[in-house]
Amino acid sequence: MSTLPARPELPKRFYKEVALVEDEGGFVIRLDGRPVRTPSRAALRVPARRVAEELAAEWERQATHIDPATMPMTRLVNTVLDGVAPDPQSVADDLGRYAETDLLAYRAAEPERLAQRQAEGWDPVIGWAEAKTGESFARGVGVMFVAQPASTVEALRALVRAEADPFRLAALHQVTTLTGSLLLALALADGFLEVERAWALAHIDEDWNIEQWGEDAEAQARRANRYEDMRMAALMLGRA
Template sequence: MSTLPARPDLPKRFYTDVTLVEEEGGFSIRLDGRAVRTPSRAVLSVPARAVAEEVAREWRAQGTHIDPATMPMTRLVNTVLDGVAPDPASVAEDLGRYAETDLLAYRAAEPQRLAALQAEGWDPVMDWASQRTGKSFARGVGVMFVAQPEPTVEALRALVRAEVDPFRLASLHQITTLTGSLLLALAVSEGFLDAERAWALAHIDEDWNIEQWGEDAEAQNRRANRFEDMRMAALMLDASRPR
């Protein structure tokens, strides 16, 4: 079976060798000896070896053309260096807004089995968050807005503001936007959940619908790509977690 040609708008691969170089303060990636740069022309340098190794793997895996869609870690690092590091306060502020609308606060009224699956999966995370913050969380049924207590919202925002590492902040933001849940992102960040479990918890409703009605191939592919983004953010969090 022949393979489809690369899209004509993708740049051709222009390098042969990919090397990882350890420097003072971090690691960079070289293509035939030249440093990889971000879209804003900053040298792509990261503090964690595991992140650099993943970036290098993505560049090595490119075929005749360079496809950014197949390079989730490179994209995330670019976001950190070009978008988050220059203005972390804005990213933290945007992330903090999820404290008021967390996915885990919105429960199904029916069917009973779906509601039970949500409670079984989500309650332990909310209980962990309550212990972590010392605050209580409101839960609601349906899609009507659930107002979280202001002390709870502020406690979550304080956790976000405490993240001064732009790599961790970007990873938290990516997981939160992928799952719709700041609580799941914080749970992954602090090691309470791994990426696979958090991803499953974020998709309880979707998986329920798939069980009832099935899923098409296009939706499966989109979900797989989004999980790779999730996995890279979790890898970055783990690599930057204080030991």
């Protein structure tokens, strides 16, 4: 009989004091006076105090062992410093691909009430995007590919390219991959949506299914963890 591989043993908490320190125009976290570093050994330095405060709180909350699964902001900042900052162009290119397959373009044919919820929730976001870009957005019914106008795709990619800060770019990427929608991510970053509303709009279909069939505890836990990742990205964008 096969067994699942054992979970790697977590490192023990080795520090007593967590301190947030302003340093070189940003903020660093120090553990017993020593700076925290990323897996690639970069200093864990962030420009925004609120992000630094969340980092410090995560390190403070660790009990006897350090569990990265409970540290969504630390994971995101590590991604920024080790992955996005050295190569922002590839992240922007990846984000740009979502302009062609945005969740909000794909509508249900039935039931009518679900289609109505999608229209009520998603159409205002598309209206915001059309006003922001001066371009129109195509919508389709079902799962068949919806081809967006080339000018629309380019306008969305231009908004992504305008995000030169690697922290904002990483946060946009995280929101987009969590929701399946570049439009929701851009609307959140712009302040058109609050994080709770963007999250709800991304889950209209899932919430409909839950209403019909219910949800198990494991699925609830996964969704709660994803929402924490979303909230950390929103905080990094200054929207939480």
